[in-house]
Amino acid sequence: MRRLLHITLGAGLLAALSVPASAEGRDLSRETLPAGDGWAAYGSGTTGGAAADKAHVFTVHDRAGLVRALDGGSAVPKIIRIAGAIDANTDDKGAPLTCDDYATGGYDLSAYLTAYDPRSWGGAKPSGPQEDARRASAARQAERVELAVGSNTTLVGLGSGAVLKGASLQVRDADNVIIRNLDLRDAYDCFPAxxxxxxxxxxxxxxxxxxxxxxxxxxxxxxxxxxxxxHSDADEPTHFGRNYLRHDGLLDITNGSDLVTVSWSRFADHDKAMLIGNSDTATGDRGKLRVTLHHNEFTSVVQRAPRVRFGQVHLYNNRYVVPADAHDFRYALGVSTESAVYAENNAFTTPGHIEAADLVKSWNGSALHATGTLFNGFPVDLLALNNSYNSGSERDLTPDVGWAPTLHGPVTSAEQADRDVASRAGAGRAS
Known part of the structure; x- marks a missing residue:
């Protein structure tokens, strides 16, 4: 183990000489969340792996190195710097793996489609050899691509070219985590159910x-x-009359997660972007799911930007862009059971066939605070529009969400935020 660790650290030191570990002279990997920067600053704040000793600072170049550094999601303070592009769908020697490599038990998509065609199978839940084979194949892929991030961890990309492809990073029952300056792409499911x-x-x-x-x-x-x-889902075929989806969410915050800040990030080219709270019946989420979203861009996403249940969510100075050719757009802000979204000074740019009333949709939601909204360059009252046109909503919404944010930086105009986010949000732009 000591020899392996020595080799890993040696490679990391070499990489640090050739790949900038900082933005404008700052070492991002040692930085902590600034005081007052959203819900993650509450209480003890968020420091990630800033306390890591030298033996727990890693620079990784491939999946194997990343897995070793993550250490099964251990809580030991650690800093993990990602250099270059890492593909989670690779074997222990770095060779690429395809869906065929994961398939086992005789799984075959054509056979699966034949077995569970609703015209012959009916509406029952799939069961039998092909479903068993699909599950076994899915488990093989999950073993490769699901990567646990433990408490007291900072995961940061080096420079402007740090990419993690095909992985599902999972921060599960962990506290004090920082993830920065990374391009996370294409968490592709080989075996949809x-x-x-x-x-x-x-x-x-x-x-x-x-x-x-x-x-x-x-x-x-x-x-x-x-x-x-x-891998765009729009390019996938249709089976049983439904798009054969390969991707789930971009970022989901569920199961009692709490005290989260998402800042200066870009969510793009996807259907269901962000879910906060996963179930109407998850009443244990009450008092949790406190999330701040600021200076983020949502571009070419169909829905859930975000959709919220239960949580107190502060949504300010974000930028939304719906492309001209978007014909499947559903909504941006989803107001669901007991949600309390405080939205201020967000900017939306959409094509002509999308109206401001289309931006909000509610399911069992009762409240939305929304002020300072800019829609295609003009100020609008999202709440009044929602209540007037009832754009897919079940009831009128009240502006009283029962709380007001106190942990946040300066809230600029939506017009200013639109410009700032366009030029500074996303991986490779940390400064």
Whole structure:
């Protein structure tokens, strides 16, 4: 073990000489969340792995090195610097793995589609040899791509070219985590499951979020870019009359996660971008799911930017861009059970067929504070529009969300934020 550690650290030192470890002379890996910067600054704040000793500072170049540094999600303070592009779908020697490499037990997509065609199988949940084989194949991929991030960890990209492809980073039951300056892309599920009763018409269920906070506390996510880059779901075929989805969420914050700040990040080219709170019946989430989202860009996303249940979410100075050719846009802000979203000074740019009333949708939600909104360059009252047009919502919303944010930086105008976020949000732009 000591020999392996020595080799890993040696490679890291060499990489640090050739790849900048800082932005404008600052070492990002030792930085902590500034005081007052959103909900993650509450209480003890968020310091990640800043206390790591030299033996727990790693520079990694491949999946094997990343797995060793993560140490199974251990809580030992650690700093992990990612140099270059890492593909999670690789074997222990770094050779690429395809979906065929994970398939086992006789799994075959054509056979799966034949076995569970609703015209012959009906509406029952899939079971039998092909479903068993799909599950076994999915487990093989999960073993490769699901990577646990433990407490007291800083995970940071070096320079402007740090990419983590195909991975599902999972911060589960962990505290005090920082993830910065990373391009997280294409958490591609090789083995989606058919759910015949989902949504009334059935749907394909995928397994992996690029980044999933589950029972996580004090987490700072900053200057990340998260997308489906490389494999667009729009390019996937249709099976059983439904798009054969390969991706789940970009960032999901669920299962009692709390005290999270997401800043200066870019979420792009995806359907369901961000879910905060995963179930209407998860009443244990009450008093948790406190999240701040500021100076982020949501571009070419269909929905969930974010969708919120239960949580007190401060949403300020974010930029939303819907492209001209977007014909599947559903909504931006989802107001769900007992959510308390405090939105201020956010900017939206959309094509002409999308109206301001389309930006909000509610399911069992009752409140939304929304002020300072800019829509295609003009100020609008999102709450009044939602209540007037009832854009897919079940009830009128009240502006009283029962709280007001106190932990935040300067809140600029939506116009200023739109310019700032366009030029500074995303991986490789930390400064």
């Amino acid at each position: 058919w759910q015949p009763n989902s949504g009334g018409l059935g749907d394909w269920k995928t397994a992996y979020d690029n980044l999933w906070l589950r029972g996580a506390t004090h987490v700072w996510i900053d200057h990340v870019t998260v997308s489906d880059a490389g």
